[in-house]
Amino acid sequence: MANRGPRPVVTRVSAAVAVIEPTQGGGCHANDAANAGTNQSVIADRADDFEDWLRIIVVPAVREHQPELEGRWEVLRATNEEDGTVIFTFIFRGGDPSEWHLEPLLDRAPGAEGAQRAMADMSGMMKREQDGWTLAPVHL
Numbered sequence: 001m002a003n004r005g006p007r008p009v010v011t012r013v014s015a016a017v018a019v020i021e022p023t024q025g026g027g028c029h030a031n032d033a034a035n036a037g038t039n040q041s042v043i044a045d046r047a048d049d050f051e052d053w054l055r056i057i058v059v060p061a062v063r064e065h066q067p068e069l070e071g072r073w074e075v076l077r078a079t080n081e082e083d084g085t086v087i088f089t090f091i092f093r094g095g096d097p098s099e100w101h102l103e104p105l106l107d108r109a110p111g112a113e114g115a116q117r118a119m120a121d122m123s124g125m126m127k128r129e130q131d132g133w134t135l136a137p138v139h140l
Contacts, residue, residue: 036100038132040088046125047077047086053125057118058102061109069099085127091135 042050054075062069072093078086092100106115 035094035135035137036092036132037135038090038092038130040090040130041085041127042088042125043127044081044084044086047081047088050088050122050125051077053118053122057106057110057121061105065105065108066099069095073100 040050072095074091076089076091078088098104103115103119106118109115110118
């Protein structure tokens with residue numbers, strides 16, 4: 001296996017973090033037996049804003065409208081940037097794919113108009129579309 005250089009180091013952003021909608025075309029499918037993950041490529045100059053957005057917009061919406069999700073997901077942030085991008089990795093544990101959709105959650109919290117503003121704010125911080133996948137444990 002070729003050495004591709006040092007792997008990015010990640011740190012925990014928050015104990016209670018956000019739900020991010022799975023990618024179009026089915027990139028992220030959680031079910032009762034599986035976990036799911038996404039990578040968000042955030043513009044490096046907006047990475048702190050993205051963290052704030054998660055804490056101010058998403059975390060309160062989850063606590064109020066989907067408290068059953070607390071403790072089932074986390075966010076990790078790359079400690080370095082590459083090509084003007086900071087990667088945020090979201091890990092979602094179990095559940096139905098519909099539980100992890102962000103827009104319906106925000107529709108219930110700030111309402112439809114507020115949800116559109118919140119989603120537009122988030123989109124303005126993204127460098128590119130997210131990657132998503134289903135994860136299964138590796139038993140060693």
